[in-house]
Amino acid sequence: MNPTAEPTPVARESLPSVMTLPLQMWHAVRAGDETVVDRCTGPTLDVGCGPGRMAHALATAGVPALGIDISKEAVAQARARGAAALRRDVFGHVPAAGRWHHVLLLDGNVGIGGDPRRVLTRCRASLRGTGTIVTEAEPAGRPTERTWLQLVINGRRTDPLPWTRVSVDTVGHLARSVGLEVAARWVGGGRHFIELRRREIG
Numbered sequence: 001m002n003p004t005a006e007p008t009p010v011a012r013e014s015l016p017s018v019m020t021l022p023l024q025m026w027h028a029v030r031a032g033d034e035t036v037v038d039r040c041t042g043p044t045l046d047v048g049c050g051p052g053r054m055a056h057a058l059a060t061a062g063v064p065a066l067g068i069d070i071s072k073e074a075v076a077q078a079r080a081r082g083a084a085a086l087r088r089d090v091f092g093h094v095p096a097a098g099r100w101h102h103v104l105l106l107d108g109n110v111g112i113g114g115d116p117r118r119v120l121t122r123c124r125a126s127l128r129g130t131g132t133i134v135t136e137a138e139p140a141g142r143p144t145e146r147t148w149l150q151l152v153i154n155g156r157r158t159d160p161l162p163w164t165r166v167s168v169d170t171v172g173h174l175a176r177s178v179g180l181e182v183a184a185r186w187v188g189g190g191r192h193f194i195e196l197r198r199r200e201i202g
Contacts, residue, residue: 023151027050031189044064048105049068071153091113102133
């Protein structure tokens with residue numbers, strides 16, 4: 001995962017909801033991962049790579065891949081499994097910006113920082129002209145809502161970080177608002193995926 005910098009301290013009891021999740025839950029291969037790997041035909045950037053399962057899976061399939069995450073421990077775990085990974089923030093300097101064939105926003109990472117439009121805008125800028133963003137969203141009917149994410153890393157909890165849970169119902173609208181359009185939708189392993197590309201004008 002790749003949360004943004006810590007928010008201004010907020011009293012725990014004032015937070016509307018907090019998702020507390022262990023970093024290790026993203027270590028093992030998940031059903032549906034293979035459907036994403038099959039769509040990546042060129043250099044791929046995995047935003048919020050966590051322990052590097054996707055960057056590793058892509059590399060194993062012969063696709064050049066780089067994971068970025070702001071968690072030092074996540075990057076260390078990704079490298080330990082053989083994935084290429086750097087400690088970077090998607091809202092900061094992104095390596096090879098403008099040249100990636102694909103950018104991944106899996107495991108809810110479109111909600112990084114609580115601002116999906118900002119995330120999609122940054123990822124759009126990282127793509128080459130014909131590149132695509134592959135994102136994952138909550139099932140249809142679930143609300144798109146602002147929340148907070150707290151990770152458990154080596155038994156220790158991080159401070160709550162701003163997050164947004166994005167429903168598959170709203171991805172098209174979000175995409176259009178930042179100059180993107182839906183190129184494909186599919187379900188794999190019970191997970192909802194959407195591939196976005198730059199919107200054609202005219």
